[in-house]
Amino acid sequence: MNILQALFFPPEQPGGVSSMVPYIQEAFAGKGWEMELFSLPKRVRLKGTEEVRFETFDWTAFAGAPIVDKYVQTYKDYVWWTRLRLRKTYDLIHAHHPIAGLAMKQLFPDTPVLITLHSSFERELALNGKISPGGPEERFLTSLYGELEHRLDGIVTVSQSFKTYLSSFVRNPEAISVIPNGFDERRFKPVPHENVVPQLITVCRLVPAKGIDTLLAACSELKKRGYPFVLHLIGDGPIREELEQMAVSLNIYEETIFYGYMLHPEEFMPFFDIFVLPSRAESFGSVFAEAALCCLALVGTDVGGVAEQIDNDENGLLVPVGDPEALANALEKVMLDPSYRYNLARSAWLKAKSAYSLQRVIGQLQMLYGSLGAGGK
Template identity: 35%
Template sequence: MKIFNFSLDQNLLNQESAVSQRLVSLGQITERYLIMVPTRFDRSLDLSDKVSVLGVGGKIKIQILIRIFIQAYKILKQDHYDLITVQDTYFLALVAWILERRFKLPLEIQVHGFERFRLIRKILARFLLARATGVRVVSQRLKEQLITEFKIPAEKISTISVVNDFKCDEMAPLIPREESEFIFLTVARLVKVKNIEAELRVLAKLKLDYPQVRLWLVGDGPERQNLDQTVADLGLQNMVKFWGQRSDLASFYRSADTLVLFSKSEGWGLVVLEAGLCGLPVIMSDVGCADEVVKDRRSGLVVPVGDGLALEQALRQILTDESLRTRLAQNLSYELSRLPDRKQSLELQRQTWSKLILSK
């Protein structure tokens, strides 16, 4: 089968990125897998003999979307593809739907969560999801949301979680730290949906009782300047360290004491799985893989979204209870061992696409 994929992930244009490595494996179940990505400048990249990425550039978003439509139209007119899949529920998905109508191909919409879900985006998502041939989600939570809030029939939805190929290098060097310090670690893009400002405000409440606490922030993004200001306003300069974007994540997971993910929304939450593979206990908000992998008080501590008081209580508890940290980390490791592996995930994806192609 030949698959045409629209994606928003510009990391696909980096052959060494984790997402590029994951998608290379799709060549095992396809004859051809072409990915089109909006970017700043035109660029093409062959990830393998079957998997290619085409970056379509422009100065403004509407220009990029128009160019994506034109280039995709030309490709689909010249060559036969069996299915269109799109990793978006808004404007890029609209382009995919128009092409699906023109070329009478099945359309799969991938849902990894809903960011900035308001106004025209909300209208587009409801319109397009109802008209997709099939919808793929990465968690049972998202499936239930689509059924209850969007009235999508359960039989149209396939649940295929993102397979984590992360390997925790036990020989990765440790990050220098004081032995007396307790390190909370957050690995995330510095964007509003990650709710890091709220996490900092909770951390400030621990300052007097636990002066040994530190927070390491690994990642970068548009909120960096605002977060720097928040750190200064709260007097947390000695407690918080920004590390920027890093590739040596195993070193950070091995050096920290607990991972914290206080997001407002997550499709799955790969950093949670990565931390668990390195033996780190996890505190997270009730999003993504919470309840499926991270089960409250069994394989992690799960707090309601945006509940600062609950997060403070969880931080205090994990700080003072070493046996709890050990038990949560061990149970998380067990839950991770039960997840589908790469081979199982690929077979499920192949079956899903084959079913959609036959249904059109």
């Protein structure tokens, strides 16, 4: 049985789909399945010229909006690259991005095409101030969900909350499957350590949607209360300079380390104490599961997939979005009581091992592939 995993860009990043799919490929190979990975190289730009048509809406009504035009051109590029590179047929194609899913169905109309929707591009753009709610870009991107439902053979998403979000854009939301992301415990595992000063860590792209401004404000409050700490920020992005200036103005620059992009933060993470990320939205929040597998105490916001991973006061703490004082109070509670912190981390580790193991994902995917006609061996 030959299955193609169709990604968007190459799986170079750690975390989420980028790290999960190659391990899925490895696991299925061990079961005797044939599985290939395909993606669009980042250097491929402005090559595609085929006309783009969707069956459920006229995308040209949104033409002229830069984000829409770039999205459609990327779709053309994906089709061009796929025609150039793929010469064989497959028993099933599993796409991990709307462009990949629709392009594959266009070029392989007789092959079952399944898609996993890992995140909402329109929500990310809106939270990062790139588009206006209700504008042409948002309407174009949300229209794609109906197109995916109409043309593809199955839709999967990564959390119940994201399924609920999608339900207003499709005709039959009950047909959407939920398979939370899974993680290889060989990569994410605890390391015994003791830190005299609490070590806080976050891993994310530095964009407004991740709420790092809230985190810095909370850490400033912690310093005013007289608590020592070190905050480790792993990641890069367009507001890094702004955040560094904010750390200076809040008088916590000496307590804060901006690392920039790091290819394998999982090698770093187990040596810290508390993982904190006050996101304004998360479809799943893969990095929380990764931190849990490293046995870190978790502090997050009561949004999306994060709230599905964290049971407040049992395996982590949840706080409202955009509330620095509430976040400071939660961090204070975890920092001051090592036994409480350990119990939270231990509970998070146990839940992550059972609910977010890679083997669980493999089993669920194997059943799903079988339902679409890919029986495997």
